Amino acid sequence: MSATEIKFSGFGGQGVILAGIIFGRAASIYDNKFATLTQSFGPEARGSACSAQLIVSDDRVLYPYVTKPEILMAMSQEAFNKFLPETTDDATVIIEEELVKPQGLKPGMKVYGIPATRIAEELGRKMILNIVMVGFFTSVTGLIDYEAVREAVKASVPQGTEVMNLKAFDRGYQYGENLK
Amino acid sequence: MKADPKGVMTGAHFLDGDHACCEGALSAGCRFVAGYPITPSTEVVERIAARFPMVGGIFIQMEDEIASSIAIQGAVWAGAKAMTVTSGPGFSLMMEHIGLAVMLETPCVFVNVQRGGPSTGLPTLPGQADMMQARWGSHGDYEIIALCPNSPQECYDLTIKAFNLAETYRVPVMLMMDECVGHMTEKVVIPDAGEIDIVERRFTTAKRGEYLPYETYGDWVPPMVKSGDGHYFHMTGLTHDERGYPVMNAEAQEKCVHRIVNKIKENADDIILLREADTEDADVVVVSYGITSRVALKAISMAQAEGIKVGHLRLITAWPFPETRIRQLADQGKALVMPELNYGQMYLELQRVVEGRTRSHLVPHGGGTVHDPEVIFRKIKEAVQ
Incomplete structure (x- = not known):
């Protein structure tokens, strides 16, 4: 692997940025890779489609911005519609399947869907849907080591919520494993 | 410390x-x-x-x-x-x-x-x-x-x-x-x-009443006082003597400005931090700083992949400007390429130092994002011809 460009997206409040931070932390602190995370801060970042861009690489990242994501995580329809055209023709697209109807996909793309919001609600807290997505992402992409991401989840969520978040992570991960 | x-x-x-x-x-x-x-x-x-x-x-x-x-x-x-x-x-x-x-x-x-x-x-x-x-x-x-x-x-x-x-x-x-x-x-x-190495403040050892706030004792930099130790002195933005009092004449001005300028200039070699790669047998050297120095490395690797002999000089210290090293590279006839997110600021300094010794090229950018590495790469190719 040289470098992989990833875009995490959804609407504000779903924990999009935190999902990006968790993977960046997992890759660079717990998995001996290099990771560079950037976000949009301008007026284009306001409104409902929010995103974080992450480059994961075996070598130091030189050019800091994501230009053509090979992996898109979309947790809302608007984010999906906005960011799908930026992706590579053979991109891996990971969606919250009850919030996103994937249209306009190219033939080479791989799509993985999970009802993350429903799973999060079953676990008792709708707001941990991003961690369910993170678990699912870890499984279907295989990009970053499972233990590394798990450690990063632990280190990134508010103190006292680790148990619930790790449960959410494992549920998402297992859902991905069951698709294989 | x-x-x-x-x-x-x-x-x-x-x-x-x-x-x-x-x-x-x-x-x-x-x-x-x-x-x-x-x-x-x-x-x-x-x-x-x-x-x-x-x-x-x-x-x-x-x-x-x-x-x-x-x-x-x-x-x-x-x-x-x-x-x-x-x-x-x-x-x-x-x-x-x-x-x-x-x-x-x-x-x-x-x-x-x-x-x-x-x-x-x-x-x-x-x-x-x-x-x-x-x-x-x-x-x-x-x-x-x-x-x-x-x-x-x-x-x-x-x-x-x-x-x-x-x-x-x-x-x-x-x-x-x-x-x-x-x-x-x-x-x-x-x-x-x-x-982590820390430089602590250097304080005077002078007795009360004997402290001269701008007396350097042959050094470039005078010692300071610990607030509350009982030293009284005058602080002013006016040109001052070693006691800190305003002195309105050309001699005092010369002494004051000479030291303010030369305490940095004379110590430039100790202050300046550079990173350098592949400059030894390079035909072109890309000179850059800040975020642009990362993007420049991408362009350099593109050029090296085409067999162009290109090196990198990165200014971690922009001021004081690393005149000596840039002049050496210019004297060796290496073409210099400088990308920066402006329309040529540090490039003015580069040109001043180069003084026609070699060819130098600016890669300007108005800002708002970083350079497209491709644009720097094209300038490297142009410079090598």
């Missing part, structure tokens, strides 16, 4: 450049920050406001940047290590007081997270167009030091360096970040406090 462990968050972290700058200040022993939050530097003071009180430090959100830039100088003379944090529009307002810091030889740090300008410009997007302002923005003749980090790790490391240089030379030091580096999140390793 080593760092006070109280402020040092030892470990591997995933931090953005702004937050890393805050941690660097804490590690350096900075315990006073006055600022007026402005994008894209806001996250620096946001973290400072949360972190400083936990280690006995103070953050004051002032009424504006003019007040911020003078409050830090009061804090320094009261014994603290201090800095202020801003972006272009605020930096403009601070110019008067940067001159005062130069004149009073107040060791302090100014952080400028550069955004696109002029005026309010592009608050959320990067630029490198305050480089000449950092050097010449205040009136009068003087020298300052400016450092240019290209990663969150360097935002941490160079903030410490900035404080150490400020204390060593009693000069305001500019940390010239940019929006891209400030808002970029990467791994930042903070060492044990015992591994």
Whole structure:
């Protein structure tokens, strides 16, 4: 692997940025890779489609911005519609399947869907849907080591919520494993 | 001296450049920050406001940047290590007081997270167009030091360096970040406090009544006083003698300006930090600083893949400008290519030093994003022909 460009997206409040931070932390602190995370801060970042861009690489990242994501995580329809055209023709697209109807996909793309919001609600807290997505992402992409991401989840969520978040992570991960 | 462990968050972290700058200040022993939050530097003071009180430090959100830039100088003379944090529009307002810091030889740090300008410009997007302002923005003749980090790790490391240089030379030091580096999140390793070198303030040993605030005793830099030790002296932005009192004549002016300028110029070799790669047998050398130095490396690897002999000279210290090294490269006939996020600021300095010794090429950019490596690559190809 040289470098992989990833875009995490959804609407504000779903924990999009935190999902990006968790993977960046997992890759660079717990998995001996290099990771560079950037976000949009301008007026284009306001409104409902929010995103974080992450480059994961075996070598130091030189050019800091994501230009053509090979992996898109979309947790809302608007984010999906906005960011799908930026992706590579053979991109891996990971969606919250009850919030996103994937249209306009190219033939080479791989799509993985999970009802993350429903799973999060079953676990008792709708707001941990991003961690369910993170678990699912870890499984279907295989990009970053499972233990590394798990450690990063632990280190990134508010103190006292680790148990619930790790449960959410494992549920998402297992859902991905069951698709294989 | 080593760092006070109280402020040092030892470990591997995933931090953005702004937050890393805050941690660097804490590690350096900075315990006073006055600022007026402005994008894209806001996250620096946001973290400072949360972190400083936990280690006995103070953050004051002032009424504006003019007040911020003078409050830090009061804090320094009261014994603290201090800095202020801003972006272009605020930096403009601070110019008067940067001159005062130069004149009073107040060791302090100014952080400028550069955004696109002029005026309010592009608050959320990067630029490198305050480089000449950092050097010449205040009136009068003087020298300052400016450092240019290209990663969150360097935002941490160079903030410490900035404080150490400020204390060593009693000069305001500019940390010239940019929006891209400030808002970029990467791994930042903070060492044990015992591994961080800190330059402590040098205090006078003079008895009460015998202290001469601007007497250097043959050195370039005079010692300071510990506030409360009973030394009385006069501080003024007017031209002063070694007692600190205003003296309105050409001899005093010459003595004053000569030392303010030459304490930096004469020590330039000790101050200047460079990174260099593949310059030895290069036909072209790309000279760059800050975020552009990373993008330049990408362009260099593209050129090297085509067999072009191209090297990289990275200015970690932009001011004082590394004249000696650039002149050497020019004398060896290497073509120089300089990309920067402005329409040619440090390039003016490069041209001045090169003086027709070799060909030099600017890769200008108005800011708002970083260079497309392809554009730098094309200029390298042009330069080699």
